[in-house]
Amino acid sequence: VTFTKKNEKERLQFVDTWAEYVKNHSDREWSQQQNIIINSGLRSASLTKEQFFHMKKEKYNRP
């Protein structure tokens, strides 16, 4: 089993585990934990417009 395949399998297992958690816990409980990922990701991001559009491979003409 290659590293990529093993990693993919583990990721999918986590998706299943987390989805079960979401189903079996209150919205307040799971969202409090989910928000740690979402908010920290947004607050730590520091991209320029050029970097952002390059990442997205989108048209960007502004100087």
Place this chain on the structure above:
Amino acid sequence: MKFGKSTITIDRRLSDLDYFAIDFTTVLKKHTPYVIVSGYVAILLGRARASEDIDIIIPRLDFSTVQSLLKDVRHHGFYCLNAEGDKEIYEYLTEELPVRFAKIHTIIPNIEVNWSKNKFDDIALEKTIQVHLNKKCLTISHLELQVAFKEIVLRSPKDIEDARHIRKVAEGYLDLKAIRKYKVMLRDFYKEK
């Protein structure tokens, strides 16, 4: 999370991304119908991942409606990241290019707005779900199309995981026949292109 026929009620703690989506769509919906699609749909339903943007589809609008929308959007502290004047933004949309909006002095998070480009975008706009978040409301695409699109068209590991999450949390609510039907339609449509 409670699933109704065309509603989902989530008593969640709102994230920065949720507040951002609510702020923008509160302005947007005064000017046009809209529908949220793709990654943020899965995130709204609990998927454990972050995202820097939210994808929104709107129907084709005339220039004066776009102008009114842009005026209102700017008045509420948003700006367009990839185009400046009203005409330029309108041209982007008519060329079927996305236009992105963020809060002034920021890049992330942002909203990617696209005009409806094909029959699947039209279906997404037509068959919507109202997601009630405490006293706020967001309009998302029905989940069957989102799952099929992610599994057939997008297909990145992130999209496959999003689709799997939606399938699990909405188990018993999803119309599996509709997902299969959309998958056939999507395969045919993108094969022809």
